[in-house]
Amino acid sequence: MEKIIDGKSISQAIKDECKERCAAYKEKGLDVTLAVIIVGNDPASKVYVGNKKKACTAVGISSLSYELSEDTTEEQLLKLIDDLNNDSKVNGILVQLPLPKGIDEKKVINAISPLKDVDGFHPENVGKMCIGEDGFVSCTPAGIVELLKRSGIKIEGKECVVVGRSNIVGKPMSLLLLRENATVTVCHSKTKDLKEVTRRADILIVAVGKPKMITADYIKEGAVVIDVGIHRDENNKLCGDVDFVDVVDKASAITPVPGGVGPMTIAMLMYNCLESVVLQNQQRD
Numbered sequence: 001m002e003k004i005i006d007g008k009s010i011s012q013a014i015k016d017e018c019k020e021r022c023a024a025y026k027e028k029g030l031d032v033t034l035a036v037i038i039v040g041n042d043p044a045s046k047v048y049v050g051n052k053k054k055a056c057t058a059v060g061i062s063s064l065s066y067e068l069s070e071d072t073t074e075e076q077l078l079k080l081i082d083d084l085n086n087d088s089k090v091n092g093i094l095v096q097l098p099l100p101k102g103i104d105e106k107k108v109i110n111a112i113s114p115l116k117d118v119d120g121f122h123p124e125n126v127g128k129m130c131i132g133e134d135g136f137v138s139c140t141p142a143g144i145v146e147l148l149k150r151s152g153i154k155i156e157g158k159e160c161v162v163v164g165r166s167n168i169v170g171k172p173m174s175l176l177l178l179r180e181n182a183t184v185t186v187c188h189s190k191t192k193d194l195k196e197v198t199r200r201a202d203i204l205i206v207a208v209g210k211p212k213m214i215t216a217d218y219i220k221e222g223a224v225v226i227d228v229g230i231h232r233d234e235n236n237k238l239c240g241d242v243d244f245v246d247v248v249d250k251a252s253a254i255t256p257v258p259g260g261v262g263p264m265t266i267a268m269l270m271y272n273c274l275e276s277v278v279l280q281n282q283q284r285d
């Protein structure tokens, strides 16, 4: 097992597989199309959306781009989503988050057809994942499971500790690990004695949104450490929620930032776009 988990090369392998699958669909006359919506001018969101569109091109998925101004109303956005839901040429719909103030994120997520919800954020898909039914699984947690499996790290029977309980990462992550037969503990800002809990982890997944918060004293010797955070440190260098330099010697495997979890999110989005074709065809049978 490599100590530094190479998210870049594992994500490339997944994108290569997606490219082959996409080409096979094309031969059958099936084109795969993702509609990407961004509202406003958030610079980080623009970079993420740009990377998602680039990945679509590399894999052979068509992308439709909707760049809406900051003053777009909720009603206008909901109307666009409704049009895309009803457009049979569109397989997947992605609305980049966060949305500007004044637009209700929940309402927007709920408006996306669950069969086109390639982010896996719709309550119907979250529920399906919870009870192990087919549906879209949100990309970052799904990517982390792939990262572990493809790095030869067994999940079954392991003590997994997830730090963070967001709807996008922490909660779905804990459910997916449970589905893989791990023993799962979820920690959050009100957890008493966080270190005592994280030190039990065979696999520690950190999604707290605080730069370099997790130092060596939070880690059991030989643990696998997965870092979901991405920040700029005091020297403007990218860093994660984990203090990599402090933790690296104690961990048996660790994801770097950048080049760890980040690229996996996009690879799994490509995978979900291809799955959308399967789910939509099941519906027609």
Ligand code: GUN
Pocket: 094, 095, 096, 097, 098, 119, 139, 140, 168, 265
């Ligand atoms: N903002 C941060 N992460 C994500 C993501 O995975 N999907 C969308 N749509 N927005 C995000």
